[in-house]
Amino acid sequence: MFAKIRHIAMYTHNHAAVDGFYRTVFGMRRMTSNTLDDTGKQNPNRGHISDGVIGMAILPRYAGMQSGMDHYGFEVEDIKEYVRRMERHYPNTMIAKGLDYVPFAGLRSYDPAGAHFDIAQAHIANVREGYNEAGWDQPRWINHISIRADDPGRVAEFYEKIFQLKEAETYRDDGSICMTDGKVKLLLRPRDNSLYRGLREGLDHFGFKVESLEKVKNDLATLGETAPLPPSGQFVGGNGKKNEQDFRRCCLGQHFTADPDGVLIDISEQ
Secondary structure (H helix, E strand, C coil), X not given: CCEEEEEXXXXXXXXXXXXXXXXXXXXXXXXXXXXXXXXXXXXXXXXCEECCCCEEEEEECCCCCCCEEEEEEEEECCHHHHHHHXXXXXXXXXXXXXXXXXXXXCEEEECCCCCEEEEECCCCCXXXXXXXXXXXXXXXXXXXXXXXXXXXXXXHHHHHHHXXXXXXXXXXXXXXXXXXXXXXXXXXXXXXXXXXXHHCCEEEEEEEECCCHHHHHHXXXXXXXXXXXXXXXXXXXXXXXXXXHHHHCCCCCCEEEECCCCCEEEEECC
């Protein structure tokens, strides 16, 4: 494939709790070092974690940053070819240069739904440590990222033209379209005006494939009893029921929860 999904990034005020959640429940491991901490300085004890394929950047939230999922990223075979395709098919879409100090970023751009993504080419500047290695297999791994879009078909066309993603499944009952890079899926869900959350375009949630739902549920329960900041998997409050109903309509999930910051995660054995 021309492109592989390799990266997810989120901002948080609760780095220790969020990092510990993904490492404890899903077995993710450290793959880079020396990323920025809450003081804005590089810290040798901070770094991206990974499931063997997807690198997850759990970034400190500074002024002007919203908590939660911020962007994701592709590794491409030829970053110059990516730029040529964008100039040919989407000449008005802006492309920015990636930040020098991050371990996975050559360029930054966005899709027709406004979801930001990094674009990097292995073994060139701004791609280092674990992002240049082969990775590993493990029983709990990120198998999809979901984006909310006003027109999923238009967004699917973008990913096909630019990244050569292929359509995996189309869910005609709700208009969702599922693209894939051959391993990780990109689920494009239509917006929904029956709830406030459904009005937004952009990154919505992501999900894990696991070896056993029951084992993961037990691990979540154990962490909930022992962690200072437990997983926030409770759909409560004024919008809780509608948010839960909407999330459960995701066609790729079997169990639905959230990390300590409220980032939605679904889990499936399928």
